Amino acid sequence: MLFMRCLIVWSIATGLTAKPCQLEITGDDMMRFNKKELSVDSSCKQVTLTLKHVGKLPKTAMGHNWVLSKTADKNAIISAGITAGLANGYLAKGDKRIIAATGLIGGGEQTTVTFSTANLQIDQKYLFFCSFPGHYGVMVGDFLFKASATGKVKQPATKKQ
Numbered sequence: 001m002l003f004m005r006c007l008i009v010w011s012i013a014t015g016l017t018a019k020p021c022q023l024e025i026t027g028d029d030m031m032r033f034n035k036k037e038l039s040v041d042s043s044c045k046q047v048t049l050t051l052k053h054v055g056k057l058p059k060t061a062m063g064h065n066w067v068l069s070k071t072a073d074k075n076a077i078i079s080a081g082i083t084a085g086l087a088n089g090y091l092a093k094g095d096k097r098i099i100a101a102t103g104l105i106g107g108g109e110q111t112t113v114t115f116s117t118a119n120l121q122i123d124q125k126y127l128f129f130c131s132f133p134g135h136y137g138v139m140v141g142d143f144l145f146k147a148s149a150t151g152k153v154k155q156p157a158t159k160k161q
C-alpha cells in the first residue's frame with residue numbers, strides 16, 4: 001500500500017511540475033503552424049516552447065519564429081521587425097512588447113525558448129505568431145494563460161495507520 005501511494009504521489013508531482021509547462025509547435029513549408037491555440041496553466045512559473053521547422057526550405061525563403069505578445073502589440077512588433085530585417089530575425093532588438101521569442105529557423109531546424117510567466121495575466125489576450133514578412137496573417141494563434149485547474153497543490157494527507 002505504501003508503495004502504491006508513493007507511485008501515485010510521484011505521478012501527480014511530475015505531472016504538475018513538468019510537462020504542462022512545456023509546449024511544442026511545428027511550422028512547415030506551406031507557411032503553417034500545426035496549432036491554432038496554445039495554453040499553459042497559470043501554475044507554470046516558466047514555460048518552455050520548442051519550435052520545429054518540419055519543412056525543407058531555407059530560412060531566407062520560409063523562415064519561422066515563434067513570438068508571444070499581447071494581442072494589441074502584434075502589429076507594432078511586426079512593423080518594427082520588418083525594419084529590423086532578416087539579419088535580426090525580423091524582430092527589433094530590445095522590443096519590450098515582445099514577451100518571448102525564438103530565433104528564426106529554416107527547414108529541418110528547431111529552436112527553444114524558456115520564459116517567465118511572472119508578467120502574464122489570466123484575463124489578458126495574447127497571441128503567438130511568426131514575424132517573417134507575410135507569414136503573420138496565417139501563422140498566428142491564441143495563447144491562453146489559464147486559471148489554474150488545480151488551485152493550490154496540496155500535499156496528500158498522510159494518515160496514520
Ligand code: CO
Pocket residue numbers: 027031062063064065130131132135139
Ligand atoms: Co514563418
